[in-house]
Amino acid sequence: MSQQSVFQSRSPTDGRVLETFSIMEDGGIRDLLEDAHRAFGHRRVTSLPQRAAQLQRMGEILLRDADELGRLITTEMGKPIAEAVAEVEKCARVCRYYAERGAGFLSDREVKTEAARSLVRHEPLGIILGIMPWNFPFWQVFRFAVPTLMAGNVVILKHAPSVPLCALAIEELIGEAGVEPGSFQNLFATPNQLEWVIADDRVRGVSLTGSVAAGRAVASHAGSAIKRSVLELGGSDPLIVMPSADLEAALDTAVTSRTINSGQSCIAAKRLLVSRDIYDEFVPRFTERMAALRVGDPLDRETQIGPLASESIRAELDRQVRETIDLGARPLVGGEPLPGPGFFYPPTVLADVPSGSPADREELFGPVASVFAVEDAGDAIRLANSTRYGLGASVWTRGAEEQQRFSEELEAGQVFVNAMVASDPRLPFGGVKDSGYGRELGREGILEFVNVKTVWIA
Numbered sequence: 001m002s003q004q005s006v007f008q009s010r011s012p013t014d015g016r017v018l019e020t021f022s023i024m025e026d027g028g029i030r031d032l033l034e035d036a037h038r039a040f041g042h043r044r045v046t047s048l049p050q051r052a053a054q055l056q057r058m059g060e061i062l063l064r065d066a067d068e069l070g071r072l073i074t075t076e077m078g079k080p081i082a083e084a085v086a087e088v089e090k091c092a093r094v095c096r097y098y099a100e101r102g103a104g105f106l107s108d109r110e111v112k113t114e115a116a117r118s119l120v121r122h123e124p125l126g127i128i129l130g131i132m133p134w135n136f137p138f139w140q141v142f143r144f145a146v147p148t149l150m151a152g153n154v155v156i157l158k159h160a161p162s163v164p165l166c167a168l169a170i171e172e173l174i175g176e177a178g179v180e181p182g183s184f185q186n187l188f189a190t191p192n193q194l195e196w197v198i199a200d201d202r203v204r205g206v207s208l209t210g211s212v213a214a215g216r217a218v219a220s221h222a223g224s225a226i227k228r229s230v231l232e233l234g235g236s237d238p239l240i241v242m243p244s245a246d247l248e249a250a251l252d253t254a255v256t257s258r259t260i261n262s263g264q265s266c267i268a269a270k271r272l273l274v275s276r277d278i279y280d281e282f283v284p285r286f287t288e289r290m291a292a293l294r295v296g297d298p299l300d301r302e303t304q305i306g307p308l309a310s311e312s313i314r315a316e317l318d319r320q321v322r323e324t325i326d327l328g329a330r331p332l333v334g335g336e337p338l339p340g341p342g343f344f345y346p347p348t349v350l351a352d353v354p355s356g357s358p359a360d361r362e363e364l365f366g367p368v369a370s371v372f373a374v375e376d377a378g379d380a381i382r383l384a385n386s387t388r389y390g391l392g393a394s395v396w397t398r399g400a401e402e403q404q405r406f407s408e409e410l411e412a413g414q415v416f417v418n419a420m421v422a423s424d425p426r427l428p429f430g431g432v433k434d435s436g437y438g439r440e441l442g443r444e445g446i447l448e449f450v451n452v453k454t455v456w457i458a
Contacts, residue, residue: 235391
């Protein structure tokens with residue numbers, strides 16, 4: 001794991017340092033773990049209705065403070081304010097979902113056998129460590145923490161070093177909702193410290209959303225300690241457009257999906273695979289719509305593209321685009337960082353992307369779309385599956401047989417037909433290949449960190 005010295009909140013709009021927090025000392029972390037362990041002794045015996053009431057209250061607070069919390073998100077990581085408020089509101093939905101459905105997912109399940117009684121029981125594990133990213137600083141935390149808390153576990157959150165103010169706001173909110181002291185705590189720690197935190201016997205699982213490199217490190221440490229882990233490691237999602245598609249809907253969705261959160265989304269449509277039969281119509285119209293997007297102050301509700309979250313993220317995106325162009329790709333619009341203060345990068349479209357170039361093989365985290373011409377459904381599936389990632393895929397076709405084929409043959413954790421890939425509390429979310437393993441959300445998500453116990457009564 002890489003190392004950091006502080007947790008620093010810095011405005012992506014103008015580069016100003018907003019606030020800096022010190023890394024916790026080892027002794028403080030050990031005290032935190034002991035507090036969490038004691039809290040688990042109480043939380044594990046709380047009733048399901050009590051836990052559900054806490055989640056319901058979380059949702060109410062999120063809606064009450066949505067504008068204020070959205071402004072905090074935008075200030076700290078640059079997301080356009082309308083999207084930031086929508087993120088907070090989505091967190092309220094996941095709270096309501098598990099408040100209403102969690103008890104049913106966790107209830108004992110009777111199984112008919114020759115025993116007098118046999119059943120499957122779901123019991124909490126203990127302390128679950130969440131290592132969460134900056135790009136959706138509220139949603140990523142809530143989609144992990146809400147089902148984990150509903151299951152009766154306690155949570156330690158190691159948030160991204162660039163969003164400490166969001167981390168503190170979440171901890172305060174969950175405490176206000178009535179979750180027992182010690183049951184949700186922030187951990188301002190270095191990756192090196194996380195190694196021994198994961199190994200600590202009181203920690204029983206870890207969930208990470210982040211890079212492939214971070215996923216490998218966490219999986220290695222968790223595996224060596226025989227701890228359960230869930231990994232969501234990003235993707236290079238295809239959006240496939242076939243001749244029978246509703247082109248207007250596909251165009252609208254392609255632009256939205258590629259530029260949501262200023263392009264900094266794991267499930268953004270990063271590669272557009274367009275049938276050659278409609279390529280010459282689709283690509284110019286897509287490029288025109290990308291070029292028309294409004295870039296600017298993320299606190300302005302008219303802004304569609306805000307700054308990237310950090311200077312290093314913009315520098316990495318610039319490197320990937322420049323290398324791809326040097327290898328032969330054509331920039332149809334954009335292609336260079338914008339001048340002036342802040343970490344702005346313009347909407348960009350790359351055509352004639354060479355095989356093996358960064359835009360072909362790597363995840364581009366910013367408003368950069370790569371367009372490819374494909375001959376038919378088989379060619380689209382081959383190209384879509386050629387990446388090491390397998391998070392999501394969006395397919396646009398009216399043909400029933402094509403819809404069936406794509407849903408079966410695409411190597412992805414989720415396939416959306418004639419719709420944008422999105423996470424939904426009601427459905428499991430996660431990937432395959434280098435996009436990770438395990439699932440969040442839905443019934444599957446709440447069962448990731450429980451002991452599935454068989455009880456047999458003769």
